[in-house]
Amino acid sequence: MIDFQGEHGRWSIFSLGKREVRRVSSNWGAFNPKPLLHLDVPSFPPYSMAPVNVKKICCIGAGYVGGPTCAVIALKCPHIQVTIVDLNQARIDAWNSPDYALPIYEPGLVDVVRVARGRNLFFSTSIDVAVQEADLIFVSVNTPTKKSGVGAGFAADLNYVESATRHIAAVATSSKIVVEKSTVPMRTAESMRTILEANSKPGLRFDILSNPEFLAEGTAIDDLFAPDRVLIGSLQTPEGKSACQSLTNVYANWVPVDRILTVGVWSSELSKLAANAMLAQRISSINALSAICEATGANIEEVAHAVGRDTRVGPKFLRASVGFGGSCFQKDILNLVYLSESLHLPEVAAYWRQVVTLNEYQKRRFSKRVVDTLFNTITNKNIAVLGFAFKADTGDTRESPAITLIRDFLSERAHVTVYDPQVEVSQIWFDLSEALPDVPLEQIKKQVTIANTALSAAQNSEAVVVATEWKEFRDIDWRAVYDTMKKPAFVFDGRMILDRDALREIGFEVMTIGRGDQL
Numbered sequence: 001m002i003d004f005q006g007e008h009g010r011w012s013i014f015s016l017g018k019r020e021v022r023r024v025s026s027n028w029g030a031f032n033p034k035p036l037l038h039l040d041v042p043s044f045p046p047y048s049m050a051p052v053n054v055k056k057i058c059c060i061g062a063g064y065v066g067g068p069t070c071a072v073i074a075l076k077c078p079h080i081q082v083t084i085v086d087l088n089q090a091r092i093d094a095w096n097s098p099d100y101a102l103p104i105y106e107p108g109l110v111d112v113v114r115v116a117r118g119r120n121l122f123f124s125t126s127i128d129v130a131v132q133e134a135d136l137i138f139v140s141v142n143t144p145t146k147k148s149g150v151g152a153g154f155a156a157d158l159n160y161v162e163s164a165t166r167h168i169a170a171v172a173t174s175s176k177i178v179v180e181k182s183t184v185p186m187r188t189a190e191s192m193r194t195i196l197e198a199n200s201k202p203g204l205r206f207d208i209l210s211n212p213e214f215l216a217e218g219t220a221i222d223d224l225f226a227p228d229r230v231l232i233g234s235l236q237t238p239e240g241k242s243a244c245q246s247l248t249n250v251y252a253n254w255v256p257v258d259r260i261l262t263v264g265v266w267s268s269e270l271s272k273l274a275a276n277a278m279l280a281q282r283i284s285s286i287n288a289l290s291a292i293c294e295a296t297g298a299n300i301e302e303v304a305h306a307v308g309r310d311t312r313v314g315p316k317f318l319r320a321s322v323g324f325g326g327s328c329f330q331k332d333i334l335n336l337v338y339l340s341e342s343l344h345l346p347e348v349a350a351y352w353r354q355v356v357t358l359n360e361y362q363k364r365r366f367s368k369r370v371v372d373t374l375f376n377t378i379t380n381k382n383i384a385v386l387g388f389a390f391k392a393d394t395g396d397t398r399e400s401p402a403i404t405l406i407r408d409f410l411s412e413r414a415h416v417t418v419y420d421p422q423v424e425v426s427q428i429w430f431d432l433s434e435a436l437p438d439v440p441l442e443q444i445k446k447q448v449t450i451a452n453t454a455l456s457a458a459q460n461s462e463a464v465v466v467a468t469e470w471k472e473f474r475d476i477d478w479r480a481v482y483d484t485m486k487k488p489a490f491v492f493d494g495r496m497i498l499d500r501d502a503l504r505e506i507g508f509e510v511m512t513i514g515r516g517d518q519l
């Protein structure tokens with residue numbers, strides 16, 4: 001072992017089969033000791049530097065990412081056998097259903113599965129076999145925010161990643177490239193490698209790559225067909241670079257090589273958190289401005305358009321809304337906050353935390369506007385909520401702003417009728433029970449009705465609230481809606497999708513996010 005004092009602390013070089021540099025004490029405090037870089041020395045067991053010609057892929061996790069991502073790999077790479085495995089039998093059964101009643105709704109996904117399933121795409125709960133046969137394994141399991149213990153409310157729960165990694169170690173009979181597809185905290189690749197090396201059969205080697213996924217739900221298939229970029233992070237060793245080349249070769253079947261970015265593994269892990277944090281930050285920025293617009297008479301759409309025309313800013317992701325939802329933004333920002341705090345960077349942590357705080361404020365501000373407008377009380381009033389998914393073109397409800405709004409309306413003792421074209425009824429009851437843990441489901445069911453159409457949801461209501469930007473809400477027969485409602489009939493457009501002037505002509509009182517009431 002060699003010791004030396006560097007700019008950020010004392011460093012030691014160990015020999016651990018591979019040569020690694022570890023910081024054993026540092027000016028950064030808690031974030032040690034972790035291997036920081038690997039030096040170019042031969043490792044055990046001996047390894048061919050030629051990239052592996054990937055013939056069989058296993059994907060652990062058949063969810064919103066594993067399913068579409070690996071289905072598209074199978075479609076685009078007919079010479080590769082792809083098996084997507086999951087512990088959840090019902091989910092796998094749905095992927096295999098003869099009538100293609102897939103477990104997730106995603107435009108274009110059925111067409112991909114129709115072509116590839118049974119050809120070179122398989123869904124299975126036989127995890128051991130799929131792992132054993134694969135040259136390359138994607139770990140695409142969930143990484144939710146921890147609910148209890150150290151870091152509760154901020155840190156990612158790595159239990160599922162660790163279980164999947166231990167499973168690979170326990171059953172693998174040949175060397176593997178293991179790819180972190182899940183969004184994970186920095187340095188998870190190192191933990192995975194340690195677990196794999198400590199628990200696998202002798203003589204096997206595991207190269208860990210980071211390959212975060214950037215697809216957005218609702219446009220997943222388009223995003224996968226033509227990604228802005230594919231990011232692959234690897235150790236900068238010959239073995240790491242060779243593994244990186246193997247995965248690059250898979251994507252190169254349909255992604256132009258100049259869109260495949262290869263970087264260090266830690267940069268890759270951080271880039272995923274950074275991308276989501278910066279996207280969410282834009283939404284919180286525009287939502288903060290929407291509050292100013294509502295108070296002053298400026299129009300947030302005009303402001304966003306004017307600002308977005310500056311090519312340095314760009315027009316995308318500047319749509320004011322009732323708040324962002326989805327399983328990723330909040331979780332990944334909180335993860336970044338936790339990382340910053342662990343690194344003793346409180347100002348950095350506070351900066352990113354504010355993006356989430358503003359989002360909470362935006363949802364609260366919207367439900368308060370509903371109550372204030374309906375003459376300061378909604379007790380016993382009927383509110384129709386159109387949309388329950390966190391965005392259009394998905395049935396996913398994770399962190400959906402609609403849940404927060406409905407919870408607020410119920411706490412004001414309103415009656416709520418919900419309609420969403422894709423979300424399962426059972427999911428709505430599940431989410432509301434979770435949002436109101438102290439209220440028995442029977443009680444919730446007395447206050448909430450689930451409707452089959454937007455028109456029937458609106459019937460006899462005082463107000464219609466648009467919570468999700470489903471296109472069909474634009475095309476409703478709003479005159480028919482008006483006729484069924486109590487008067488004055490209010491519409492609260494939380495997604496800026498409705499034609500205010502046309503609705504006002506019908507007789508509605510219309511409130512739009514980012515617009516003053518009278519303007």
Ligand SMILES: NC(=O)c1ccc[n+]([C@@H]2O[C@H](COP(=O)([O-])OP(=O)(O)OC[C@H]3O[C@@H](n4cnc5c(N)ncnc54)[C@H](O)[C@@H]3O)[C@@H](O)[C@H]2O)c1
Pocket residue numbers: 060061062063064065066085086087088091127140141142143160161163164167181182183184213214215216217327328
């Ligand atoms: N949803 C998105 O749009 C999106 C986009 C990019 C990245 N991500 C990231 O991808 C990861 C997966 O997200 P998701 O939305 O697909 O989650 P998901 O909950 O839809 O799917 C995860 C699946 O993994 C399975 N699983 C968990 N542990 C397992 C194990 N040990 N063995 C086999 N199966 C196991 C679960 O049963 C579940 O079906 C997360 O880290 C997420 O942050 C998600």
Ligand SMILES: O=c1ccn([C@@H]2O[C@H](COP(=O)(O)OP(=O)(O)O[C@H]3O[C@H](CO)[C@@H](O)[C@H](O)[C@H]3O)[C@@H](O)[C@H]2O)c(=O)[nH]1
Pocket residue numbers: 183213214215216217218276279283316317318319320321322323324325326327328329390391392
């Ligand atoms: O201008 C905008 C854009 C989006 N949203 C809302 O933001 C949330 C997230 O939308 P979006 O990013 O389109 O969907 P996700 O599926 O959550 O995708 C994000 O999270 C994924 C998971 O990490 C990443 O892979 C994607 O790149 C990233 O866009 C939704 O509630 C949207 O309604 C707005 O309010 N205004």
